[in-house]
């Protein structure tokens with residue numbers, strides 16, 4: 001991955017291929033552009049006319065806009081890249097961390113093929129340096145594992161690699177707080193990028209077994225205890241939900257338990273991820289147009305995996321247990337049918353009315369299993385419903401919970417780390433739509449409020465008295481549109497930052 005270093009060198013004298021600076025629209029009332037703090041030396045090399053030069057080139061300062069300018073003689077770096085920051089903050093205000101994160105991401109995306117770039121964006125506090133580092137490392141992401149061009153020596157113009165080296169200016173390399181923040185940004189971005197890789201890996205290669213093997217290897221590397229239940233163990237244990245969903249596939253299901261523990265931890269957080277390595281819908285087959293991106297249906301498990309590894313790398317003073325509920329949802333002669341009744345790990349029976357509502361079935365077993373260990377809180381993450389995408393769009397995940405204060409905390413944490421989310425209710429009256437004439441509950445209810453219905457289903461499998469939240473990331477997990485800010489096309493790593501911050505807050509004793 002991209003290397004990251006801090007430097008106290010002046011922007012003018014630093015040797016790099018490109019210097020990144022920020023440019024913004026003048027705050028209310030003002031006219032024209034302003035160069036953001038951090039780039040004073042660069043502006044001086046332009047005789048104080050960098051804003052004018054950029055204006056002449058058509059720059060507007062809009063978020064994400066990038067403008068390249070050849071450097072004047074006073075700068076060592078041959079090129080200046082100005083990235084838009086939107087409207088400049090009023091006097092005494094500063095750019096938000098998320099504005100800086102996105103700008104750094106946009107700049108990094110514009111620098112594919114560049115070796116070394118120095119970022120001279122505004123750093124007023126540790127959080128700013130951290131956000132810029134995160135944005136740059138997340139923006140410099142590419143998934144090329146399946147592109148053969150260029151690898152056999154053939155010249156190929158499309159194989160420009162991501163930015164190789166990021167130098168952060170304005171941070172204090174010898175300051176402990178800065179050092180820690182940069183270390184955190186590096187671990188977090190690396191693990192988010194690993195989650196993206198998992199999501200982008202095609203489902204013929206990322207089977208439940210393959211995912212479990214990757215988790216096992218990463219666990220070993222990072223001092224995480226990993227246990228894998230294969231189909232035999234799942235049968236013995238009575239995991240009817242996971243087995244039912246996996247029954248139509250030639251690639252058998254797995255339940256993975258990842259346990260990061262700290263000797264001085266006082267709290268335990270359990271994270272549960274939906275890991276459908278491919279969702280065809282099963283016998284309730286999805287029509288063409290709805291299944292092309294369904295390799296993304298393991299994004300929840302990828303996020304949980306990334307969060308546990310990050311917690312371990314950062315040695316957080318909290319126990320974090322991750323549960324990956326892995327199965328492939330396929331139609332076949334052995335697949336679960338609409339009308340079948342499954343006996344779940346909890347002992348409850350579920351009538352499967354729609355085999356495409358499979359996520360709640362695998363999660364139910366994992367939630368029950370996670371509850372047995374009586375954690376202080378459980379958070380599950382899942383690309384669970386199309387209804388949540390209809391409600392909140394492609395960039396915002398929904399948060400449901402059995403505890404209002406906890407839901408609010410998760411929402412605030414997401415906001416703080418720059419992930420868009422919104423609290424959603426679990427209206428009790430929607431439960432009766434899942435009444436089954438045959439079993440304890442059906443896996444489908446009313447169509448209206450489908451995301452909430454799914455949440456209500458999950459709630460029934462959470463252990464009595466355990467605080468629980470459910471993140472439906474069906475919208476933001478996979479970006480089918482163009483890249484923006486630090487978000488690439490394809491797998492995004494949605495919710496990892498929220499989960500890691502939640503673990504940190506739990507470690508600090510700030511929650512419950």
Ligand code: BES
Pocket residue numbers: 279297354356357358359383384385386387389444445450474475
């Ligand atoms: N994996 C899908 C949900 C999904 C939709 C994720 C779009 C990402 C993008 C899930 O398993 C599913 O198929 N849900 C059904 C539930 C319905 C049958 C009750 C849905 O939302 O249509």
Ligand code: MN
Pocket residue numbers: 279281355356357358359
């Ligand atoms: Mn489905």
Ligand code: ZN
Pocket residue numbers: 276279297356358359383384
């Ligand atoms: Zn699914």
